[in-house]
Amino acid sequence: MPVPTKAQLEPIVKGLMQQHGLRGENAPDLAGALAEVVATSLTLFAQQVMVAPGIACTPAASAAPGRLL
Helix, strand or coil: CCCCCHHHCCCCCCHHHHHCCCCCCCCHHHHHHHHHHHHHHHHHHHHHHHHCCCCCHHHHHCCCCCCCC
């Protein structure tokens, strides 16, 4: 499933900022920056999940056939 982009998240962030009373001259810039950070974070998280689906462990911690832990 693709992650949302900055363009998709920016209107949501702007709405949340207005809802909570965050207004000002630089509010649109802040909304863009927040949307970009969230989009980048979600992208990195999704890439990490696809690369490492399980819990990493050393060979000594995993059980081989005929070997008890």
